[in-house]
Every structure is written in structure tokens, then in C-alpha cells.
Amino acid sequence: MAGIGELATGMAHEINQPLNTISLTIDNIIFSLENKTITETYLKTKVNKVFDNITRIKKIIDHVRTFSRDQDDFIQTSFDINSSINNCISMLSEQMDQKEIILTFKQSDDIPTIIGNIYRFEQVILNLLVNAKDAIDEKKKQSCRNFKRKIDISTNLNKKHIVIEIKDNGIGIKPEVIDKVLLPFYTTKAPGQGTGLGLSISYGIIKELGGEIDIDSKPNIGTAVFIKIPVQEQTK
Ligand SMILES: Nc1ncnc2c1ncn2[C@@H]1O[C@H](COP(=O)(O)OP(=O)(O)OP(=O)(O)O)[C@@H](O)[C@H]1O
Ligand SMILES: [Mg+2]
Known part of the structure; x- marks a missing residue:
């Protein structure tokens, strides 16, 4: 079982990955906007990708909340x-x-x-x-x-x-x-x-x-x- 420190390191790493993907995807969108090559299908795919990655980050944070002890967790x-x-x-x-x-x-x-x-x-x-x-x-x-x-x-x-x-x-x-x-x-x-x-x-x-x-x-x-x-x- 990982200690909190190990978990925090892992978490930073795990969040970094979807963040990079989000950032790259938005870069792609901007690029195709500037080139005027953007299509609706392309945009939809890219936006979905951004959403999926945001969901992933949210899930990681939700899970780790159970570790970070807020007041209720002490009861x-x-x-x-x-x-x-x-x-x-x-x-x-x-x-x-x-x-x-x-x-x-x-x-x-x-x-x-x-x-x-x-x-x-x-x-x-x-x-x-x-x-x-x-x-x-x-x-x-x-x-x-x-x-x-x-x-x-x-x-x-x-x-x-x-x-x-x-x-x-x-x-x-x-x-x-x-x-x-x-x-x-x-x-x-x-x-x-x-x-x-x-x-x-x-x-x-x-x-x-x-x-x-x-x-x-x-x-x-x-x-x-x-x-x-x-x-x-x-x-x-
Ligand atoms: N009841 C199960 N039957 C088959 N495989 C399981 C079962 N429970 C866990 N696993 C396997 O263990 C892995 C790790 O489970 P864990 O609950 O830690 O994470 P997860 O379910 O993948 O993600 P999360 O819990 O964040 O939704 C799962 O991805 C799955 O491969
Ligand atoms: Mg699970």
C-alpha cells in the first residue's frame, strides 16, 4: 500500500498526463482555426477528447479526497x-x-x-x-x-x-x-x-x-x- 507521499507523487503524474493532452488538443484546435481548415466533426472530436480528460482529472481528485481528511473524516x-x-x-x-x-x-x-x-x-x-x-x-x-x-x-x-x-x-x-x-x-x-x-x-x-x-x-x-x-x- 502506498503512503500519502507516494500517492501524491503518483497523482501529480496522473493529472499531468490528461493536462498535457488537453493542452495539445486545444493547440490543435487553434492551429486549424488559424488555417481555416476546421470542420464541425473535427471540432466535436477534439472537444470530446478535452472533456474525457477533464473527467479523468475530476475522478482522480474525487478519489483522493477520501484520503485528504476533511473534518467529516475525523468523525x-x-x-x-x-x-x-x-x-x-x-x-x-x-x-x-x-x-x-x-x-x-x-x-x-x-x-x-x-x-x-x-x-x-x-x-x-x-x-x-x-x-x-x-x-x-x-x-x-x-x-x-x-x-x-x-x-x-x-x-x-x-x-x-x-x-x-x-x-x-x-x-x-x-x-x-x-x-x-x-x-x-x-x-x-x-x-x-x-x-x-x-x-x-x-x-x-x-x-x-x-x-x-x-x-x-x-x-x-x-x-x-x-x-x-x-x-x-x-x-x-
Ligand atoms: N471485481 C472485479 N472484477 C474484475 N476486475 C477487477 C475487479 N475489481 C477490480 N478489478 C481490476 O482491478 C483494477 C483496479 O481497480 P480499482 O478499483 O483500483 O481501479 P479502477 O476501478 O480501474 O478505477 P476507479 O476505481 O477509479 O474507477 C481494475 O481496473 C480492474 O482491472
Ligand atoms: Mg474501481
């Missing part, structure tokens, strides 16, 4: 994991319906509350659910048009840990890159689509709770992400 409360997950599900339910993904949640009744920052915890669940949705989308694009798209979430109490599993039947992760997915800026998504920060930030947040993230994946079968959080003595 530690006791919260219920199941209701927090239900909250995330409702935030994404429309997108899931649109993609025809069936999302189930099997919640254990004996999950103790934990003390932490609920906003950051929900950020993790949202990141993982969006990854699962994207993986299913990718599988649909690449090959299988007709498969029953599924994301299954469950919570369990396992001795001294709370285990949250988020399982999808999407494209999966190749064994040769599975060690890379937690690294900041590792992404297989198209430019403007992913920053590659989601998992590394999620890992950092779960670490703060004393927990772990494990990933089990098979190409073309799907991925299961396990979050293990130790039960906190004071809240048992």
Missing part, C-alpha cells in the same frame, strides 16, 4: 455494517437495474457494531460494487451477451472477524495481474473511465479499521472480494 461513530451496506446498495440500485444485474445481500444478524468513519467505510463498499458492476459489463462486452448477471453480498461473523464478501460473475482478474490490482493507478479501464485508485484507497481505509482485503478471482468466471474486520472489544 468516529459506532455504526452498523449491515445498514451501511444497505445504504450503499440503495445508492447504486438504479445503475444495477439498468445493467440488469441482480444484486442480493445475505446479512448475518449477529454482526456487532464497529467504531470508525462510516463515510469512509461506505466509500469502500461503493468502490467494490462499482468494480463488480464494471467487471460484469466488461464480460458482456467481450463475449457472453446472455448470462445471468449477479452480484452477491454477504456478511458473516467468523470467530473474531466480521467478514464481508462481495462476489460478482464478471470478467475476472488474470492470475498474472492479481498482485497489481491493489496498487495505486493500476487500471484496465479506458482513459477517463477509471483512475486505478479505488482499490488502493479502499485497502487503506480497511487497514485503518485493523482489517484486510483478500481477492479471489477466476478469469471469465468472476471475482470475490473479502473484507475482514476484527471485532472491536468495546463494541462486542
Whole structure:
């Protein structure tokens, strides 16, 4: 896991790239304006390129905000994991319906509350659910048009840990890159689509709770992400 410094360096680099593209693209537009060679199609393509790159920068900044601690991020409360997950599900339910993904949640009744920052915890669940949705989308694009798209979430109490599993039947992760997915800026998504920060930030947040993230994946079968959080003595 990267420290804040490493992340900041990476972020500067990652933002620089789309900025250069924006600047070059605008240069091209000005050049063709001056030469009076500009066409509507050309302009549209170039403007879209600028937009895509702005979106990319915005996404990077949004993600890193979860790292930069504003006041809300310091607030530690006791919260219920199941209701927090239900909250995330409702935030994404429309997108899931649109993609025809069936999302189930099997919640254990004996999950103790934990003390932490609920906003950051929900950020993790949202990141993982969006990854699962994207993986299913990718599988649909690449090959299988007709498969029953599924994301299954469950919570369990396992001795001294709370285990949250988020399982999808999407494209999966190749064994040769599975060690890379937690690294900041590792992404297989198209430019403007992913920053590659989601998992590394999620890992950092779960670490703060004393927990772990494990990933089990098979190409073309799907991925299961396990979050293990130790039960906190004071809240048992
Ligand atoms: N459930 C999953 N199934 C298949 N591949 C996954 C899954 N989750 C993550 N990955 C792979 O790991 C990479 C890194 O994930 P991460 O969430 O860190 O970044 P991202 O999703 O690419 O970008 P962002 O989170 O900013 O949208 C993804 O690009 C994808 O290749
Ligand atoms: Mg992601």
C-alpha cells in the first residue's frame, strides 16, 4: 500500500498526463482555426477528447479526497455494517437495474457494531460494487451477451472477524495481474473511465479499521472480494 507521499507523487503524474493532452488538443484546435481548415466533426472530436480528460482529472481528485481528511473524516461513530451496506446498495440500485444485474445481500444478524468513519467505510463498499458492476459489463462486452448477471453480498461473523464478501460473475482478474490490482493507478479501464485508485484507497481505509482485503478471482468466471474486520472489544 502506498503512503500519502507516494500517492501524491503518483497523482501529480496522473493529472499531468490528461493536462498535457488537453493542452495539445486545444493547440490543435487553434492551429486549424488559424488555417481555416476546421470542420464541425473535427471540432466535436477534439472537444470530446478535452472533456474525457477533464473527467479523468475530476475522478482522480474525487478519489483522493477520501484520503485528504476533511473534518467529516475525523468523525468516529459506532455504526452498523449491515445498514451501511444497505445504504450503499440503495445508492447504486438504479445503475444495477439498468445493467440488469441482480444484486442480493445475505446479512448475518449477529454482526456487532464497529467504531470508525462510516463515510469512509461506505466509500469502500461503493468502490467494490462499482468494480463488480464494471467487471460484469466488461464480460458482456467481450463475449457472453446472455448470462445471468449477479452480484452477491454477504456478511458473516467468523470467530473474531466480521467478514464481508462481495462476489460478482464478471470478467475476472488474470492470475498474472492479481498482485497489481491493489496498487495505486493500476487500471484496465479506458482513459477517463477509471483512475486505478479505488482499490488502493479502499485497502487503506480497511487497514485503518485493523482489517484486510483478500481477492479471489477466476478469469471469465468472476471475482470475490473479502473484507475482514476484527471485532472491536468495546463494541462486542
Ligand atoms: N471485481 C472485479 N472484477 C474484475 N476486475 C477487477 C475487479 N475489481 C477490480 N478489478 C481490476 O482491478 C483494477 C483496479 O481497480 P480499482 O478499483 O483500483 O481501479 P479502477 O476501478 O480501474 O478505477 P476507479 O476505481 O477509479 O474507477 C481494475 O481496473 C480492474 O482491472
Ligand atoms: Mg474501481
